[in-house]
Amino acid sequence: MDDKMSERYDLAIVGSGPAGVTAAINAKIRNKKIIIFGYENLSNKLYLAPKINNYVGFYGISGKDLTEKFKEHLAEMDIQVTYERVDSIYAMGEYYALMVNDKTYEASSLILATGVSFGKPFKGESEFLGRGVGYCATCDAPLYKNKTVTIIGYNKESMEEANYVSELASKVYFIPMFKGDYDLNENIEIVNDRPVEIIGDNHVNKVILKNVELETDGVFILRDNISPDQLVPGLLVEDGHIKVNRDMETNLPGCYAAGDATGRPYQYLKSMGEGQVAALNSVSYLDRLSRQK
Amino acid sequence: MIKEVMDNTFNEEISSSDAPVVVDFWAPWCGPCKMLGPVIEELSNEYEGKVKFLKVNVDNNPVVSQMYRVSSIPTVMVFKNGSTADTMVGFRPKNSLKELIDKHI
Numbered sequence: 365m366d367d368k369m370s371e372r373y374d375l376a377i378v379g380s381g382p383a384g385v386t387a388a389i390n391a392k393i394r395n396k397k398i399i400i401f402g403y404e405n406l407s408n409k410l411y412l413a414p415k416i417n418n419y420v421g422f423y424g425i426s427g428k429d430l431t432e433k434f435k436e437h438l439a440e441m442d443i444q445v446t447y448e449r450v451d452s453i454y455a456m457g458e459y460y461a462l463m464v465n466d467k468t469y470e471a472s473s474l475i476l477a478t479g480v481s482f483g484k485p486f487k488g489e490s491e492f493l494g495r496g497v498g499y500c501a502t503c504d505a506p507l508y509k510n511k512t513v514t515i516i517g518y519n520k521e522s523m524e525e526a527n528y529v530s531e532l533a534s535k536v537y538f539i540p541m542f543k544g545d546y547d548l549n550e551n552i553e554i555v556n557d558r559p560v561e562i563i564g565d566n567h568v569n570k571v572i573l574k575n576v577e578l579e580t581d582g583v584f585i586l587r588d589n590i591s592p593d594q595l596v597p598g599l600l601v602e603d604g605h606i607k608v609n610r611d612m613e614t615n616l617p618g619c620y621a622a623g624d625a626t627g628r629p630y631q632y633l634k635s636m637g638e639g640q641v642a643a644l645n646s647v648s649y650l651d652r653l654s655r656q657k
Numbered sequence: 658m659i660k661e662v663m664d665n666t667f668n669e670e671i672s673s674s675d676a677p678v679v680v681d682f683w684a685p686w687c688g689p690c691k692m693l694g695p696v697i698e699e700l701s702n703e704y705e706g707k708v709k710f711l712k713v714n715v716d717n718n719p720v721v722s723q724m725y726r727v728s729s730i731p732t733v734m735v736f737k738n739g740s741t742a743d744t745m746v747g748f749r750p751k752n753s754l755k756e757l758i759d760k761h762i
Contacts, residue, residue, distance in 0.1 A: 506715075582728060
């Protein structure tokens with residue numbers, strides 16, 4: 365076992381954009397044991413920005429140059445970004461369990477700085493969640509043995525899931541939401557059409573597309589990015605954004621959020637300010653925790 | 658304490674209880690179920706004597722799972738007087754589960 369996993373971090377930061385990076389730097393200054401999950405480019409949104417004129421002190425800087433500055437800052441402070449994708453986070457009471465592929469990390473406190481890039485749900489999607497609609501085909505596939513399953517796939521990985529489901533289900537429809545070569549088992553029917561709505565009575569029974577309707581027992585929607593309340597079950601989300609107060613606290617104790625994920629305006633300085641507030645309050649939370657022990 | 662029930666003992670366990678019954682539908686291959694397990698275990702100790710806790714392995718008990726249309730796990734159902742009073746799908750933190758259970762005591 366990786367020794368990273370056996371220790372419990374004080375703080376886990378999910379996201380390496382301006383909010384996450386600022387949170388990491390501030391928590392590190394306060395001497396907390398942190399882990400930050402993200403990407404090599406830190407944030408593609410920032411990296412690809414041609415010119416930034418509202419970042420105080422850096423008039424006319426490019427996103428790429430600003431990213432470099434962030435990286436230098438992190439390196440100076442000996443903060444390494446962990447390039448892994450967090451699949452789900454569970455509030456276990458005293459700590460948070462972060463699932464990363466087949467690994468689990470533990471942290472006493474959490475800052476969500478995941479940005480906004482999840483799509484809008486389909487009509488009927490939220491309504492039938494858990495009653496035929498699911499987000500993890502491989503998780504729930506055995507429940508669809510000898511039944512009809514429809515998969516709305518946004519990426520290559522969704523095809524692997526479809527292939528797995530097709531070994532158990534009696535019929536699998538695959539609706540590709542991306543272009544490219546489809547590597548699917550022969551018994552899977554590809555439906556090239558745009559999904560519009562998921563309908564049913566008590567339970568899903570149909571997916572309505574622009575041109576056809578598919579009778580189905582289950583629908584799995586496999587997107588690139590998952591919404592924050594799917595990432596952290598039980599997290600309160602309002603109008604697609606994580607609900608926070610002035611202290612950047614969410615409804616879960618010890619869980620904070622910062623940046624675009626909490627709402628508009630989507631700006632670097634707002635994200636960074638929130639990241640800082642979240643980090644400092646997380647530090648106070650951790651200090652309270654350790655005093656209780 | 659959580660009692661493991663099967664297809665053939667389920668109805669008896671549900672209908673013989675005057676107290677609300679919380680049922681955890683789970684399977685060994687389900688990650689979120691594994692995380693929920695200890696949370697439910699804690700709750701079962703806290704509600705000892707007030708609420709009955711059962712768990713159903715959906716792999717081995719397709720009849721009950723189909724009857725209650727369990728299509729995603731973990732699913733937690735609350736039964737009162739032999740019928741379903743509430744359903745919660747997916748992992749939930751302890752406080753949310755407490756709120757769910759408290760509604761029915």
